[in-house]
Amino acid sequence: MLEALGLLGLLMARRRKPSRALGVGVFVAVVLPYLGLFAVAEAAMASSGLVWMPLTGHRLLMVGIGLVAPTGVALGSALVGTFALEAALLWYGLGLHTRLPMPWEPWITLVWGGVACGLLVFRARTLLTEQRLFQVRAEAESLERLARLLLVLRDATNTPLQSLELGLSLLQQRVPEEAALLATLERAIAKLRTLTQRMAVADPLLDWETQSESFDVDTVLRSLEESLARELARRRQ
Known part of the structure; x- marks a missing residue:
């Protein structure tokens, strides 16, 4: 009872900063006392002469x-093996x-232990697969947001670039003697145009059919x- 209250108090105190290590520690602390409880219970039933289903x-x-164990495969298998050995x-x-x-x-009890270890391995692999899928999905969403941003920037710069190109064309007609300056402006505009064209590399990531934003x-x-x-507010917490 005191152990349960102590663990409950620890969880309440750390509820704002939960961690996997804390969960594992609490789980192990809850499970291990059953080694003694089961041993005492089996010994008591064996000496009582009553009919019971052992183990x-x-x-x-x-x-x-x-x-349900939050432990990894190694620690979970060790716990299962400990109870199987005691049995x-x-x-x-x-x-x-x-x-x-x-x-x-x-x-048959040892077989149950093997099944439990199999469940641990299955859960660990499932969790790993889910984590990988989550990472892939997050990366895909991040790239799609980047592609949307590049598209917006490209569209936003098209009109100013066209104005610059038109202005350069007029200057070339009116002040051809400023050839060096006009050549510099032309190279700068060409670089901007090349940059905006390279932004189109992310267009295939956009879903044009379902895009409603x-x-x-x-x-x-x-x-x-x-x-x-x-994100900055989350990191400051």
């Missing part, structure tokens, strides 16, 4: 570890193999500023 607690707890020791140590007509024990430059930049502000 049931071990089997159920091992499967529970396989299903075998109790079976022979209490003389249950000579008193109960159960030739399948403790082997506005490509207004102010709207997109405002959305970007809000996202950056939220």
Whole structure:
């Protein structure tokens, strides 16, 4: 009881800063006392002369570890192995193999332990796959946002570039004697035009059929500023 209250108090105190290590530690602290409880319970039932199903607690707890344990495969398998070993020791140590007509024990309990370890491996692989899919999805969404931003910037610079090109053409006609200056301006405009054309490399990432958001430059930049502000606020916490 005191242990449960202590662990509950620890979780409440750390509720604003949860961590996987804390969850694992609390889980192990909750599970390990059952080693003693199961040993005492099996010994008491063996000496009582009553009919009972031995090692049931071990089997159920091992499967529970396989299903819900926040531990990794190594620690989870170690816990399962510990309970399976205790079950075998109790079976022979209490003389249950000579008193109960159960030739399948403790082997069936060990099989349950193997199933629990299999569940741990399955959960670990599933979690790893989900994490990879999440990373791929996040990267795809990030690239799509970048492509949308590049498209907006390209569209926003097209009109000013056209104005510059038109102005340069007029200057070339009116002040041809400033050839050096006009050549410099022409190279600068050409670089800007090349840069905007290279921005089109991200266009295939955009879903033109389902794209319903506005490509207004102010709207997109405002959305970007809000996202950056939220991220900065999150990092300051």
